[in-house]
Amino acid sequence: xxxxxxFDCLVRLADDHMILGHRLSEWCGHAPMLEEDLALPNxxxxxxxxxxxxxxxxxxxxxxxxxxxxxxxxxxERDYRNLLLCERPIGDFGHTVLRxxxxxxxxxxYWSECQNSNxxxxxxxxxxxxxxxxxxxxxxxEWVIRLGDGTDESHQRMQNAVADLAPYVGEMFHMDExxxxxxxxxxxxxxxxxxxxxxxxxxxxxxEATLETIEVKPILGGRSGxxxxxxxxxxxxxxxxxxxxxxxxW
Amino acid sequence: MxxxxxxxxxxxxxxxxxxxxxxxxxxxxxxxxxxxxxxxxDVYTRRGEGQSIWVVPSMQITASDPTQKGENxxxxxxxxxxxxxxxxxxxxxxxx
Numbered sequence: 304x305x306x307x308x309x310f311d312c313l314v315r316l317a318d319d320h321m322i323l324g325h326r327l328s329e330w331c332g333h334a335p336m337l338e339e340d341l342a343l344p345n346x347x348x349x350x351x352x353x354x355x356x357x358x359x360x361x362x363x364x365x366x367x368x369x370x371x372x373x374x375x376x377x378x379x380e381r382d383y384r385n386l387l388l389c390e391r392p393i394g395d396f397g398h399t400v401l402r403x404x405x406x407x408x409x410x411x412x413y414w415s416e417c418q419n420s421n422x423x424x425x426x427x428x429x430x431x432x433x434x435x436x437x438x439x440x441x442x443x444x445e446w447v448i449r450l451g452d453g454t455d456e457s458h459q460r461m462q463n464a465v466a467d468l469a470p471y472v473g474e475m476f477h478m479d480e481x482x483x484x485x486x487x488x489x490x491x492x493x494x495x496x497x498x499x500x501x502x503x504x505x506x507x508x509x510x511e512a513t514l515e516t517i518e519v520k521p522i523l524g525g526r527s528g529x530x531x532x533x534x535x536x537x538x539x540x541x542x543x544x545x546x547x548x549x550x551x552x553w
Numbered sequence: 554m555x556x557x558x559x560x561x562x563x564x565x566x567x568x569x570x571x572x573x574x575x576x577x578x579x580x581x582x583x584x585x586x587x588x589x590x591x592x593x594x595d596v597y598t599r600r601g602e603g604q605s606i607w608v609v610p611s612m613q614i615t616a617s618d619p620t621q622k623g624e625n626x627x628x629x630x631x632x633x634x635x636x637x638x639x640x641x642x643x644x645x646x647x648x649x
Binding site: 336341446 | 560581582583584585587588591592594595596599
């Protein structure tokens, strides 16, 4: 397989996990209750753990001597290829759990398909991530139900979150040239084939949460490096340490 | 923090390994039993402490009255013969 295609496919996946992991980490010390103050960073750490292995692997495939830190911290904004869903601001707690529920439900299917990948590292990450993901789906799904079917205010906030995130759902299942080639090469799943199952899994949870589903035309761009304005602020925060103290380690 | 007061308190019991008893390890707030189990997993088993979790509504626990401490517990203090320390344990028994 072409190394640059292999690299691109891995970095997309790593970016999804690191950027969303970073967003979740913003809750650390700010969650509405102590229990969630631990639960959300726990999920963030799962995502960052997955991202680290993927960046490390991508760096070796690329063969230009870039390590995980250089890939994670020292690229320019346009070089990040994460889904726009992952970079959206955290919003309120309901917004955060709904986004996480959407993404975890997607990744649950994605990792499951990745068990057939011809990349051994990807199969190994999948084996670990499937269990982590199952918990993320359960935890965030339970919150979606309780907040959606909760008080008038929590219901309204969840319904707002459904509307806010609706344009970013479609990008998860969008196939561009890189994803076509990656899927044809047997590296990554064909995400367009995951859409129906995803909707079938998410719909009953939203229904139980008494939330109305909204379908709108998807906004694309993350996979080609075209990000929302919030991304620059996120990267400033994320990259500050490596840019101020180059090559620092913990 | 008035909202917090409306969220029930739960007591958490963790069994560290198969064959051991569940032990009380702390408490937490959660809206219901499902969420309490998840919170217990996140709060108390982050470092691989558990094989099994129980959660019990704190409301359901009946506690002894601290003012009855004397009649409940002090009467035992001079009954050292209730401790099985007067037996000689044969070596073959090993650790007890």
